[in-house]
Amino acid sequence: MxxxxxxxxxxxxxxxxxxxxxxxxxxxxxxxxxxxxxxxxxxxxxxxxxxxxxxxxxxxxxxxxxxxxxxxxxxxxxxxxxxxxxxxxxxxxxxxxxxxxxxxxxxxxxxxxxxxxxxxxxxxxxxxxxxxxxxxxxxxxxxxxxxxxxxxxxxxxxxxxxxxxxxxxxxxxxxxxxxxxxxxxxxxxxxxxxxxxxxxxxxxxxxxxxxxxxxxxxxxxxxxxxxxxxxxxxxxxxxxxxxxxxxxxxxxxxxxxxxxxEKLDRFAQRRQELAELYDRTLAGLPLRPLARDPRGISGWHLYMIRLDLEAIAPLTRRQVFESLRAQNIGVNVHYIPVHLQPDYRQFGFQKGDFPEAERYYEECITLPMFPAMTDLDVMRVKEALCQALHAAA
Structure with a gap:
């Protein structure tokens, strides 16, 4: 690596x-x-x-x-x-x-x-x-x-x-x-x-x-x-x-x-800062973060984006994901809907059972998020995203 x-x-x-x-x-x-x-x-x-x-x-x-x-x-x-x-x-x-x-x-x-x-x-x-x-x-x-x-x-x-x-x-x-x-x-x-x-x-x-x-x-x-x-x-x-x-x-x-x-409060604060920086930095791109419930404060284990698939067509989520990985940005996907796993389909679950979960899965990418990240790391992710999305411009 x-x-x-x-x-x-x-x-x-x-x-x-x-x-x-x-x-x-x-x-x-x-x-x-x-x-x-x-x-x-x-x-x-x-x-x-x-x-x-x-x-x-x-x-x-x-x-x-x-x-x-x-x-x-x-x-x-x-x-x-x-x-x-x-x-x-x-x-x-x-x-x-x-x-x-x-x-x-x-x-x-x-x-x-x-x-x-x-x-x-x-x-x-x-x-x-x-x-x-x-x-x-x-x-x-x-x-x-x-x-x-x-x-x-x-x-x-x-x-x-x-x-x-x-x-x-x-x-x-x-x-x-x-x-x-x-x-x-x-x-x-x-x-x-x-x-x-x-x-x-x-x-x-x-x-x-x-x-x-x-x-x-x-x-x-x-x-x-x-x-x-x-x-x-x-x-x-x-x-x-x-x-x-x-x-x-x-x-x-x-x-x-x-x-x-002993460091939990500091970790949580830095994650909050990174999330807010992502929000500002990624504004204007054909994607959106998860909505915030104003009644709560997130622990920010993960920072997800949802791609606007219509806006970036014919580019696909997979192409964006693979482009980011090729640029050494360790993106991931959280999660594959559980009901679509082969071991769960035996119970009668099938595609279409939970449409909002399935729609989210088709659009989502998890971006890097951990306390040791710098503001420059966030800018690096943004630049990689711009390059990955360039084909849709």
Whole structure:
């Protein structure tokens, strides 16, 4: 890969992060030690939630939270078709059926109007969801007060997928504080707002839910005598009280994550500045960014553009994408609609089911966005875009 390659996302590490990991390497604990509760507290405190439960990755958080909420065979989980497949796969891991709600054409977050209409129809059919997973796409919150109001009317639980959104807020409330949901899932993959290399976390205000997720991440095992069947044999004793998983985070990862959390506000501010610079710099080109909901502040995990395909014809999105890649601009596409994946078509999903999601997919390109980017990097992306679009001029 060329040295001047500009990726769409990249971790931002400093000497403090490295020192935090080295400290763990020199300590008595590499796996389950004091860094994990420290990281859990840092995330929960920043969000304003009562509990944080660290897990091995974001997929594990969704799976364990859904199972802890009682999702199982015969139940339904609904989510957005514009997301990574983990959001819907969590339902399938629990043996549940999965369906989707089309996105808002402006923000590409799950559309509350379409959700309400689908709930009305599902109620008539006796197929209401047990869990709805709103995806805070690119870092911008869904309309959580509206979705919460619908949950009160129709009786479903809410698991927010905030893998893109740590550092953002909605109506003055930090994303992750669980005001409008049962739990919130976070991801710390290297391209996310902060990283623990791999890792995820659930924030929740529900003490029992927090305990159950904590048990599920460790094989369904408890050492608490009050949770056991019968008497404990002694201080060494444990019981597996349900089938769980090995979804634990390590102290190495948690130490990195806790160090990164000290820089979250700075990272979020720089991402906001880059987004605003992109907005100004790209104005006038045959494209548009995602619309902003004025009630919230995005975490800005990703910066997407939607090409005006009519204006650039006969040029195609693929040609623009490949031109940018040829110029060492590491663009990407987020995401292929989940319902169009071959493994989901077996359930009867087909093209045309969720037209707004499909329209977005046909037009979108993800541009580079990470805190270490400079203003000159944004200008470089703009110049590359102009060159890629030149054939349509």
């Amino acid at each position: 060329a040295s001047d390659f500009l990726p769409y996302g990249r971790q931002s590490l400093d000497e403090a992060d490295i020192a935090a990991v080295v400290d763990v390497l020199r300590s008595d604990f590499l796996t389950q030690g004091p860094a994990i509760p420290r990281f859990e507290k840092a995330v929960a405190d920043w969000c304003g939630a009562r509990h944080g439960i660290a897990l091995s990755n974001g997929t594990a958080t969704l799976h364990c939270a859904a199972q802890a909420m009682g999702l199982g065979k015969g139940d339904w989980l609904w989510t957005s078709p514009i997301t990574f497949v983990a959001s819907s796969n969590a339902g399938r891991y629990c043996g549940a059926q999965v369906d989707f709600v089309d996105v808002d054409p402006a923000t590409v977050c799950l559309c509350p109007d379409r959700l309400e209409a689908k709930l009305q129809q599902a109620e008539k059919q006796g197929r209401l969801p047990k869990i709805v997973v709103p995806v805070h796409f690119a870092g911008q919150s869904c309309d959580m007060p509206r979705i919460h109001a619908l949950s009160q009317k129709y009786g479903f639980r809410i698991l927010e997928d905030a893998a893109h959104a740590l550092g953002g807020s909605y109506e003055g409330e930090r994303i992750g504080n669980c005001r409008w949901s049962d739990a919130v899932s976070h991801s710390f993959h290297p391209v996310k707002i902060v990283t623990s290399a791999e890792g995820g976390m659930i924030t929740t205000n529900d003490e029992e839910l927090a305990w159950r997720i904590g048990a599920l991440r460790t094989h369904g095992i408890t050492r608490e005598s009050s949770r056991m069947q019968g008497e404990s044999d002694g201080p060494w004793y444990y019981q597996q009280i349900e089938l769980g998983y090995n979804y634990r985070m390590t102290d190495l990862q948690a130490a990195l994550g806790a160090s990164q959390m």
